[in-house]
Amino acid sequence: MEITRDKALELFEDHIDSESLIKHCLAVEGAMRGCAEKLNEDVDLWGVCGLLHDIDFQKWPNNHLEIAPQILKEAGYPKDFIEAILGHGDFTLVPRETQMAKCLYAVDQMASFIIAVALMRPTKLEGMTAKSVKKKMKDKAFARAVDRDEMQKGADELGMDIGELISMVIDALQKRELELNGMGISMM
Numbered sequence: 001m002e003i004t005r006d007k008a009l010e011l012f013e014d015h016i017d018s019e020s021l022i023k024h025c026l027a028v029e030g031a032m033r034g035c036a037e038k039l040n041e042d043v044d045l046w047g048v049c050g051l052l053h054d055i056d057f058q059k060w061p062n063n064h065l066e067i068a069p070q071i072l073k074e075a076g077y078p079k080d081f082i083e084a085i086l087g088h089g090d091f092t093l094v095p096r097e098t099q100m101a102k103c104l105y106a107v108d109q110m111a112s113f114i115i116a117v118a119l120m121r122p123t124k125l126e127g128m129t130a131k132s133v134k135k136k137m138k139d140k141a142f143a144r145a146v147d148r149d150e151m152q153k154g155a156d157e158l159g160m161d162i163g164e165l166i167s168m169v170i171d172a173l174q175k176r177e178l179e180l181n182g183m184g185i186s187m188m
């Protein structure tokens with residue numbers, strides 16, 4: 001099966017219509033595309049992986065990543081793609097073997113955290129620096145749901161300095177938000 005964004009979007013729309021989850025998935029898609037571009041990887045493939053990573057989360061929140069393999073397999077996605085998606089949940093114990101899997105793990109929480117920081121700023125993502133995000137990471141009361149150790153682990157597995165990863169995701173999210181704004185939508 002050829003993996004395309006159009007086909008992925010059809011599957012996405014069959015399973016997700018929650019506004020907050022749509023925004024999160026669009027953000028992770030954008031982050032994956034931006035990172036793939038910077039790391040010279042397959043931009044479209046990585047983007048689709050980001051878009052579909054939480055495919056079973058809305059309908060089966062208590063069985064997240066248990067139902068996803070079946071949905072993705074039936075839709076024709078290959079094993080390594082499915083494994084990359086399973087790898088973004090530590091609890092699945094599926095090892096992150098590809099760069100795509102490692103990046104998905106690294107950007108999933110990071111994208112949410114950066115957006116949480118952006119929402120506190122008058123100019124949102126515009127002009128945001130990695131330094132300000134790092135500072136917020138030290139603020140334990142801020143965005144408590146985001147596990148700081150997991151963010152650090154994501155960067156380590158990718159072999160990147162956390163500041164470098166943050167900058168890469170900020171850039172990717174800025175780009176994505178502009179694209180979405182052009183379509184009359186926002187992920188913020």
Ligand SMILES: [Fe+2]
Nearest residue numbers: 028053054108
């Ligand atoms: Fe996610």
